[in-house]
Amino acid sequence: MSSDLSSPSGAPTFTVRPSAHPRSLAEREQALTDLAFGTVFTDHMVRATWTAENGWHDERVVAYEPISLDPAAAVLHYAQEIFEGLKAYRHADGSVWAFRPDANASRFAASAHRLALPELPAEHFLGSIEALVSTDMEWVPDSSGSSLYLRPFMFASEPFLGVRPSKQVDYLLIASPSGPYFTSGFQPVSIWVAEDYHRAGPGGTGAAKCGGNYAASLLPQQQAAEHGCAQVCFLDAATNTYLEELGGMNVFLVTDDGAVHTPELSGTILEGVTRRSILQLLRDDGREVHERPITLAEIKEQVDSGRITEIFACGTAAVVTPVGHLKGTDFDLTVADGESGAITQWLYQHLTDLQYGRAPDPHGWMRRLA
Numbered sequence: 001m002s003s004d005l006s007s008p009s010g011a012p013t014f015t016v017r018p019s020a021h022p023r024s025l026a027e028r029e030q031a032l033t034d035l036a037f038g039t040v041f042t043d044h045m046v047r048a049t050w051t052a053e054n055g056w057h058d059e060r061v062v063a064y065e066p067i068s069l070d071p072a073a074a075v076l077h078y079a080q081e082i083f084e085g086l087k088a089y090r091h092a093d094g095s096v097w098a099f100r101p102d103a104n105a106s107r108f109a110a111s112a113h114r115l116a117l118p119e120l121p122a123e124h125f126l127g128s129i130e131a132l133v134s135t136d137m138e139w140v141p142d143s144s145g146s147s148l149y150l151r152p153f154m155f156a157s158e159p160f161l162g163v164r165p166s167k168q169v170d171y172l173l174i175a176s177p178s179g180p181y182f183t184s185g186f187q188p189v190s191i192w193v194a195e196d197y198h199r200a201g202p203g204g205t206g207a208a209k210c211g212g213n214y215a216a217s218l219l220p221q222q223q224a225a226e227h228g229c230a231q232v233c234f235l236d237a238a239t240n241t242y243l244e245e246l247g248g249m250n251v252f253l254v255t256d257d258g259a260v261h262t263p264e265l266s267g268t269i270l271e272g273v274t275r276r277s278i279l280q281l282l283r284d285d286g287r288e289v290h291e292r293p294i295t296l297a298e299i300k301e302q303v304d305s306g307r308i309t310e311i312f313a314c315g316t317a318a319v320v321t322p323v324g325h326l327k328g329t330d331f332d333l334t335v336a337d338g339e340s341g342a343i344t345q346w347l348y349q350h351l352t353d354l355q356y357g358r359a360p361d362p363h364g365w366m367r368r369l370a
């Protein structure tokens with residue numbers, strides 16, 4: 001059985017081949033109980049193929065299942081791969097919405113460019129999300145704080161050993177009903193500042209969302225865990241002086257005059273959709289915001305003196321996460337009283353209210369998927 005999903009203008013048609021083994025209602029309800037992050041997947045996924053000869057083709061929604069890959073597939077050897085992460089939120093009336101998916105679509109295209117992958121047109125990206133979410137609509141959780149995490153990704157699938165861009169590329173989209181990212185919920189976390197390792201260097205891939213950046217962050221992340229920290233924060237590779245970001249989240253700080261500061265985009269920082277949205281919400285609120293270079297030395301001194309009153313990290317997965325402690329080889333600082341601050345909480349509330357349809361959406365950030 002096969003059907004075609006109507007799609008927005010300019011989007012390809014996603015042929016839907018329903019899974020022959022969808023989970024039963026009872027199995028789905030079981031799977032949606034006590035959700036963790038990224039461990040449960042829905043019944044379907046999207047696939048599309050690109051070849052140098054034929055461009056993008058064969059867009060389809062198929063059963064979620066293992067994929068077969070030639071052992072020589074270029075991605076397994078040279079890591080030509082990019083991904084995105086966004087969420088589908090169920091609103092009180094049952095409708096399902098994404099938060100600024102157009103921003104993810106354009107970032108996906110920018111990442112593709114940096115990794116010498118073919119750009120997936122925004123209409124294909126958005127069309128794939130609408131096709132999968134409408135097919136697996138019942139998998140979107142309805143409890144607040146939970147959502148359907150969407151993971152679009154693209155990789156070099158041509159079988160060959162040799163260093164050049166792949167002439168065959170696969171695009172997939174999978175979806176994972178998810179609860180909060182940090183198992184402790186909205187609790188302050190401790191951050192380890194890595195001084196021996198960096199995630200990105202000038203001219204490198206730091207501004208692209210690619211698996212390789214994450215591979216480079218795993219060892220320092222492990223060291224963070226050994227020091228009792230939930231996340232690692234990286235400094236700039238060129239001078240080991242400036243704060244950049246966490247492995248997968250941007251970072252902000254608040255000073256006692258109410259101003260909010262975040263490292264400026266320097267080419268080695270990934271521009272988060274959450275970061276950009278937070279800057280806008282703060283400006284809408286009439287707050288002073290500064291995108292500027294921020295040194296570790298300044299942070300140490302100003303956390304110590306009480307000038308810095310809040311530090312938080314942000315990203316789609318964890319939304320906004322307060323940072324209670326900042327540790328490094330020769331320091332261990334408690335930010336204010338170690339609890340989450342007022343602006344951090346306000347931002348978390350404001351952003352999630354918007355995403356779950358509980359607050360007005362003056363910028364038109366929400367896009368209905370189903």
Ligand SMILES: *Cc1c(COP(=O)(O)O)cnc(C)c1O
Pocket residue numbers: 085209245246247248249250270271272273274275314315316317
């Ligand atoms: C994805 C990501 C972020 C956060 O981006 P959002 O669009 O807000 O989810 C921040 N830093 C890195 C390195 C990332 O990969």
